[in-house]
Amino acid sequence: MNEANYIWMDGTLVPWAEAKVHILTHTLHYGNAVFEGTRAYQTEEGLAIFRLEDHCKRLYNSAKIVAIKPNMPYEEVKQAHIDLLKANNFSGNVYIRPLIYLGYGQMGIYHKNVPVNTSIAAWEWGAYLGKDGLEKGISVCTSSITRNPNRSTFGKAKAAANYLNSQMAKYEAIENGFDEALMLDENGFIAEGTGECIFIVRNGKLISPPNDNSLESITQSTILELAQDKGFEIERRNITRDEIYICDECFLTGTAAEVTPVRAFDHRIIGEGKRGPITEILQNAYFDVVFGRNEQYKHYLTYI
Ligand SMILES: Cc1ncc(COP(=O)(O)O)c(C=O)c1O
Structure with missing residues (x-):
């Protein structure tokens, strides 16, 4: 520590x-x-x-x-x-x-x-999923644990109690040799990571699930803003685990995880098995914003 x-x-x-x-x-x-x-x-x-x-x-x-x-x-x-x-x-x-x-x-x-x-x-604190992870991507699995259901927990709260679920999913993933896990919602759609939201890229289009079954992520919203600025087509809709297998690029977003590419999911290689070109554009754009190199986003910074 x-x-x-x-x-x-x-x-x-x-x-x-x-x-x-x-x-x-x-x-x-x-x-x-x-x-x-x-x-x-x-x-x-x-x-x-x-x-x-x-x-x-x-x-x-x-x-x-x-x-x-x-x-x-x-x-x-x-x-x-x-x-x-x-x-x-x-x-x-x-x-x-x-x-x-x-x-x-x-x-x-x-x-x-x-x-x-x-x-x-x-x-x-440095990169949550490792500096290598930011550059080369991480391996992710589908968790056996369902994301906290909306009927019995409050997923819009960043509540400590919600993280027993995340902790068990993360434990299972790492013990099984993966870096991170994605949890499904009650209907089998991808909900979120243990501390991240997810994006995929298909045919140049950026897709991220709605926040019905995830935290209202601040990093996700920043990436959506940046993607809009850059003219990427964006879709907010549910995705299934097999759609990730066949996507061109995948990355996770979170304050801790920043913008971390996914190189493999459930043992399937994603795209080229490394950080994809759109992921790299958005990752660089994100770091430009948080490091104060983008005038347009300086209103997000509180200087000490
Ligand atoms: C379960 C969960 N989902 C998503 C996120 C991403 O949220 P943010 O980008 O606001 O950090 C986090 C991290 O806070 C999280 O713990």
Whole structure:
């Protein structure tokens, strides 16, 4: 773990080693918490957080969905991201993890009266699926685990509890020799990765499933904007696993995964078995945006 100097907890910058919770913290037992995964990049004009406002909005929307009343005002938490990065004086690219959780004070499943806490941690973190993965692509499988169904969980929330599913799917994939897994929805369509959305390319057309069975991904929306700018034809529709077998290109998008090509899926080679040309165009465009090299998208950056 790349430790930093401070973690922000309920309005205070706490030294990293002292950022602790009680063993009877409610979230540790029953799993209700919401979080974000946000990145900040070292641009030519210094460290900048990518789409801070959108990540904060999703964090507070997630809390609303799972009936957690945040203990800290929205604007204060947003500003705390900036203050934390300043205090930690990072020299590399940074991953930021805000968390709104149910704290210590009351046990039992009914959570309305449990105290709420908010923390933000940040540390230097490289490519989630490996630097090689970004260049050469990764191998992915269809998970045996169905993505959390809409009837019993809240998939629009970036809720900690949802990630048991992702964690089991990721575990199974890696233990079976793959890098990542794609989960199907209840109807057998591709839903999402364990922490990513998916795009395929067929005959020059970019296809990504609707967000009915996935998180409303901020990276996916950025890629869709960039693709539109570049004049690519875009379709939002369901795809099946066998359509991925025969697509020309496939890539995964997520704040952590950025834009990661898929070179093989369920042991079928995708396209040429390497990063495809449209994937490369969009990957480069994405990195231009997050590193502040595209004037048109600078409004997405919050400079520290
Ligand atoms: C399950 C899941 N789907 C999709 C995504 C991609 O979302 P974003 O691009 O906003 O990071 C993530 C990552 O946050 C995720 O955890």
